[in-house]
Amino acid sequence: MKIVADNTVPYLKGIAEPIAEVNYLTSKEFTPENVKNADALIVRSIDKCTRELLEGSRVKLITSATIGFDHIDTRYCDEAGIAWKNSPGCNAVSVAQYVFAGLLTIALRKGEPLQGKTIGIVGVGHVGKEVEKLCSAYGMNVLRNDPPRAEAEGEDGFVPLDTIAEQADIVTFHTPLTKEGRFATRHLAGEDFFRKLQRKPWFVNASRGAVHNTDALLHARKEGKIGELILDCWENEPDINRKLLELATIATPHIAGFSADGKANGTRMCLENIEKFFQVKIEKIGEVVPPVPETPVIDLDRFDGNRIEQAILTGFNPLTVDRALREHPDRFEWFRANYHHPREYGAYTIVHATPEEAGLLRRLGFGIQQ
């Protein structure tokens, strides 16, 4: 079997080699010539799987180490009989921890506790549910908007987007990017949405850039319709809007899902898809694990104040990435390819926590030493 894999998919090299010839390519090297003899492709969101790339090839399976699959022309693949798979939920916890870290960073800077604030979550799937878990555990109120789910499961527990626009102190988007259909999300955060905002909410987009309309977002920010702005996803990546970068409170180069745990999950899911599709056994899958953190123990006694928040920001602090992107916005993709993947909360053990601190940190996902 021949596999063509993006050479920046972590923890992959050497794992599938016992059962396949694996050719590792940069995103630019994903050309019709280079993929035509492959049975399977292992891709990331930057590898556009279009008709132009695939037509005339013998590719039978495309498996993406990502949650999103808007980089795959699924309609063409379905027509051409090419199976395609994404990696549902692989980095959902990572994105939720990114959002939470961003909110905490701003809250600490402003001296405005998050407890008691209302967050509106637009899109309550794998990621949105994890955001809800963290925010509820921390004492925030949650409003959930998800019309496709509301239609399938009943309205209970869901609110219209207008209610979020009116009542939320923070709005965070976690929908897929869809351009067609009744629930299309392209430019969902557009002029109409921003006009309806009542409480100067903080605005977060860590879903896909085109879920917001850049001009409308710029306008809303300049007009003071939104209080703070956290952006991980941008229209037209990697060539991002420099004015928006300037106006963002926290700006990162699409790395919300880049925990080591999320990356390992994505790689493992791709290999499992290959096993299932081609009916083969990849013995080394168990070796796809994230590395142990450099300092897996977090001692709360080393912090002077805000002990819980400092513990949370130990593994990942968005300001480091934010600073780097502002200095070199032209290196958006370079930062992504050379990123130091942080571990998620579950990889850390907290020591010297009071019973109350231990309870909260455990609910957020940390290990606790009694």
Ligand SMILES: NC(=O)c1ccc[n+]([C@@H]2O[C@H](COP(=O)([O-])OP(=O)(O)OC[C@H]3O[C@@H](n4cnc5c(N)ncnc54)[C@H](O)[C@@H]3O)[C@@H](O)[C@H]2O)c1
């Ligand atoms: N920034 C990152 O690094 C990163 C990482 C992972 C995922 N993502 C993106 O985050 C998004 C969410 O991922 P997920 O795993 O939660 O997806 P998911 O499919 O599990 O959930 C998406 C939810 O959005 C809902 N939805 C669809 N259309 C909607 C609409 N018009 N209004 C409100 N809700 C709507 C769906 O019903 C679903 O429940 C995707 O766009 C994904 O590509 C980004």
Ligand SMILES: O=C(O)[C@H](O)[C@H](O)COP(=O)(O)O
């Ligand atoms: O959809 C996803 O899973 C995320 O957006 C993911 O983090 C994209 O990462 P990439 O494919 O660029 O590695």
